[in-house]
Amino acid sequence: MKLKIVFFVLSFLFFACADNPQPKPKAFLALKYPEADYSRVDIGCPYSFDKNELATISPSLTKTPCWINLDYDLLNGSIYLTYQQVHNNLDSLLRDAQKLPLQHTIKADAIEGDIYTNDVRNTYGMFYEISGDAASQAQFYLTDSTEHFLTGSVYFNSLPNYDSIIPAADYLKKDMRHLMESLKWE
Template sequence: MRLAIVSVIFLLVLVGCEKSYQPKPKGFLALDYPEAEYKKIQLPCPYTFEINKLVEVKASVTNNPCWVDLEYPDLNGTIFITYRPVRDNLEALLIDGQKLPLQHTIKADEIEGDTYINKKNNTYGTFYEVKGDAASQAQFYITDSVNHFLTGSIYFKTQPNYDSIVPAANYLAKDIRRIMESTKWAEIQE
């Protein structure tokens, strides 16, 4: 009996002295993007704005010289810019600009719209931020209500998984806000 008790105590000491294993804490992806530096874009169009220096400006597949794709190769994302002149069609353009974010309501968890007004540059519009697994995480439109209507939207070349792309989407959303803030209209020659 004495031997059994000593054996049990000995086994407990051996087992108790083993290194204890604990699960590793969850790791989070730390993405660092460079501080944005901006430059003015020069296009043969009745508008100008500032873009991030990381952007590669590509012609849109529509062959419309005022529709451009602002590609971010390192982020695998693109801001698609479209321009339309206002010709007694402002209401239809506004409806289209407001309808685009609503197309993402099926996958979106939330869509926030912020009204944008810049009297100095004569630009008025709305910035939409889409949260959730939607195809586009941000869209905007701006207009001078008389001659010009500009829209933009972010898309990534990957399956939309909001948790994975939110850092890149936030980075591009800041660039969209810069585009909105820096847009200036040229006079239209009739």
């Protein structure tokens, strides 16, 4: 009898030392997209840039000249580009472009802005990264300060769920940065 009790206590102690099961940590989707392949695009506007072959160009719904969309069907998203000429209105264009990312503060967890300067191409502006369940995940504006003003925004064709769109948003942010770096005023 004592042997049974000792055996029971020892078995209990042996199995009681096992690792406790833990819940799995939250994870992000491991989506992989094709490597970006860029080619120069001239659409007959006062600017040209390198476009990812994955994107297709479509006119903006507003039908405004030189406003275009870069549609990424695989990612279910787009980069919207708007162009305006500068006519003694640079201050108001800059003010509007800087207010645009702030409209996402209600849903955004963070908004970070980076100054962009390219003296060789005479291009200056800001790049904004927005994290959280905001409608847009990245925005930028570029200008030469005298004639040209271009803005860009990333939007997805779905309800914003930051955890689900992080891989696609990161891919489009890289494309947006490449577009900024390759932009040339005509």
